[in-house]
Amino acid sequence: MTAQQNERTKTRLVRDDTVEVIAGRDSGKRGRVLDIDRKKGRILVEHAMVVKKHVRPNPQRQVKGGIAESEAFFDISNVMIVCPQCGPVRIGMLVGEDGSKTRICRKCEQPLEKKKRTAK
Numbered sequence: 001m002t003a004q005q006n007e008r009t010k011t012r013l014v015r016d017d018t019v020e021v022i023a024g025r026d027s028g029k030r031g032r033v034l035d036i037d038r039k040k041g042r043i044l045v046e047h048a049m050v051v052k053k054h055v056r057p058n059p060q061r062q063v064k065g066g067i068a069e070s071e072a073f074f075d076i077s078n079v080m081i082v083c084p085q086c087g088p089v090r091i092g093m094l095v096g097e098d099g100s101k102t103r104i105c106r107k108c109e110q111p112l113e114k115k116k117r118t119a120k
Contacts, residue, residue, distance in 0.1 A: 009041035011076055012091045012103055017112075019079040020088045021048050030082060034071065042073035049074045085110060 013019065017033045031046035051072045057065030080088040083105040090106040103112045 008038045009076060011036065011038065012093070013043070013076070013079070013081060018082045019043075019045060020082050021045065021078055022080050022088065023078040024049070024074060027078075035073075036076070037073060040073075041076050043076045043079060044071055044073050045079065046071065081112065083108065083110065083112065 013033060013036060015033050015036065018030060019033055020030045021027050026048045029045075029048045031048050033043060034046055035044040037043070049072045050069050053068050053070060055063060055065055055068045057063060081091055083089045086105055086107040091112065092104045092106045092109070094102045094104045094109075094111070096102065104110065105112055
């Protein structure tokens with residue numbers, strides 16, 4: 001492994017963000033981030049990069065055979081986060097006086113954070 005392959009991709013995207021695909025065969029589609037692979041710099045977006053996969057039947061797991069469709073990972077550089085007011089934008093950071101960081105829209109400077117999830 002080279003040093004470049006060992007580094008993690010820095011990104012300000014997190015799960016459940018709404019993103020728009022800006023490059024590739026699915027450009028223009030919007031979806032929710034399902035997973036991020038920071039080691040490989042890849043992202044899994046709902047309803048984008050849908051591939052077909054041939055699946056064998058497996059009665060033990062209640063899997064029917066046939067052709068299944070599922071999302072595939074693609075490069076993280078092909079998406080932009082969607083601001084509710086502006087559309088696809090770049091992400092900026094706002095550092096509070098207490099040192100807390102908040103993601104903001106670069107166009108309208110509104111926070112992109114959703115409500116904090118409460119622990120169950």
